[in-house]
Every structure is written in C-alpha cells, then in structure tokens.
Amino acid sequence: MPDQPAPRLEVQSLSRAFAGRTVVDDVSLSVAAGQVTCLLGPSGCGKSTTLRMIAGVERPDSGLVRIDGQVMFGPAVNRPPEARGVGLMFQDFALFPHLTVAANVAFGLTGDRAAKDRRVAELLEKVNLTGFGPKHPHQLSGGEQQRVALARALAPRPRVMLMDEPFSGLDNRLRDGIRDTTLDILKEEGAAVLLVTHEPDEAMRMADEIALMRRGRIVQKGAPYNVYNAPVDRAAAAFFSDINVIRGTSRGALTETPFGAFLTPGHADGADVEIVIRPQHLKIDFDRGGRGPLPTPQDGTAARGIVQRARFLGRESLVEFRMDFDGSKLTAAVPGVFLPKAGTALWLMIRRDRCFVFPAAGRAPVA
C-alpha cells in the first residue's frame, strides 16, 4: 500500500454550542492537499459554524484544528484567521467596489510589485478574465465577479480553501459552468478544499468526498458514489433524491412484501423494516392481459400499479403510480420520454441490488 499523504487539514472533535444548544457536535474530518470535501446538509445543521471555526472567526468550545500538522486551534492555542493560511470564499463574496479587478486580486498579496503583477495576471488568465484587470467590479456580470473573488481567494496560495455556498448567488444557467471551471482551478492550485453546500447535486459534482451533516453531527462520509449508493439511513437516502418506501416485517432474515421477499439479515424476528428504493431503480413492465412479468431472483415479483400522472422532465420522465395492493403511491423515473396515460396498468419490480433496508424505528429526523 502506498503511504497516504498526511492530511493538509485535520479537524478533530470540534464542538460549539450557542446559548446551551449544541450546533456542532464532535465533528471530525480531514482533507488532503488537492482534495475537495463537501460538507453537505440541510439548512441550520451547523455547516457554516464548522467552517467558521476552522477559519478562526468562530471559537470552538472544544476540539482541534491542524493545518499541515500545525495546531491552529487546540488546548491553549487559537491562531488568528490571518495566521492560518486559509483562503475564504463565501456566498456574499463582496469585492471591494472602489478597487479595480487587478487590485482586488492583489489584495492579499505581499512581496514585490513585479511578483504580484505576475500572480495577478496568472490568476486572471486561469479564471478566463485576462484583460479585465483595469475594470471595476460594477462593470462585471455576477459570474465574472464570482471568478474575480475566486482569484482573490487563491492569490496568496492558501493551503486550505474554505468555501461557503460560493455559487448560490449565481444564475442557474451559469452555475454548472462556473462550478466546473472553479473545480479545475482548485485542482490546479492544489489547496485542500472544504466546501459547504446544502445542494446534493453540487456536492456530487464537486466532491472527492462528501461529509453528510445532520443536526450538528457528521452522519456519513465517503466518495459521492458510496454516499449515494450506500446511505446510512433513510434520511441520508432521502437527502439525495425522492425515495419510495415499502414497509414489512422481518422474519427469519426475510421480509415478505407484494414485491416478493427481500433479504433482511441483521434485523430481529418481528422487527419492522423499511425497504427504500430510488425512483430510477424501479423497473416498469407492461401488462400482459392482467398479468405481469415472471418473478426473477434479481427483481423479485412484479406488483401492479395504475398510472396517476406522468411528466417529462427533460432527461427523464417521472411516472406516479397507485399500487393495487394497498393504494400506496410509488414514483418511477424512466430515462428519456415515457408518458403512459393516466389509468394505464403497468407492473413494477424492485431491483434487489439497488434497494436499501433500514429498521423502521430508525427513521431519522430530517434536519
């Protein structure tokens, strides 16, 4: 095994309470140089407070912050923000309005004039704003201002970049392009990046690692693929997409449902379980004179549903069903155009390799 590089940013057991209410609870994470970690969670879960403590603008009640092995916050240590070597970029990235673009980018730079000019020119080229140096912020579009803010934050070559919802002020149409450009630049510059967002799509697009946060705690950490495909609980699954839930009772490590039996090892006899499936993993088949497809080991038994509504969303179609077996609603997402009429009978199957089983009692709160 090759040696893992030492993490550039290390956070251990960081906690903070406001007026007796814990808002960040024992948060630990580490980010290597050149890696992007997204702190993802619903509004109010403590993401910004975590970031602010790492930046040094909010004092933790306890915990440890290290950058390149140096303690920034810990017992008897609390280095000021400017001594931490971190770059900051917030939603409200406010450029200095009276300074030119070049002066904004040069703001945090020290050293001789020629070196500063070189670094400013290099960054403006990276953010695709060569020639914009003499302009003032009000002459720039929102997207251009955002790129200047990125150049300004990166100019002093911070070891760690802390970004709090940096794209949320931007027009939807611009956002994806700017996210991709930003990611390319962050990777080139090689800082360890911790990016706060409440948008799963943004985290999936940007992150090497996602740290999913809920009520002050990190509930799951992993590569986007793993967090999406192996959620720790129902709420973690539901944070990334709509979900369908089928309920049942585990007996002898099996749970019988109208979709056939599911393996539910590890659940006690008589324990209620929830089988969770994302809409894109429901399989749809046609009605064959009142019968559905034959059962298979991969997909179990088909159950009949009646189409309530079908909508085309661009990349996929969303079809809502009312199930014959108990009148419950299930939603399937089908790639491309699939718009059966309301009232059509179709058969649904559940891919056994794509569903998640959770204890029913483990239903976690949303935030």
Ligand SMILES: Nc1ncnc2c1ncn2[C@@H]1O[C@H](COP(=O)(O)OP(=O)(O)OP(=O)(O)O)[C@@H](O)[C@H]1O
């Ligand atoms: N200075 C403060 N004084 C009192 N309460 C605070 C303070 N700062 C944050 N909080 C509270 O701590 C909780 C976590 O806030 P925080 O901003 O860290 O959440 P967040 O996950 O970043 O949410 P959002 O995405 O909405 O900014 C919130 O309930 C907030 O009201």
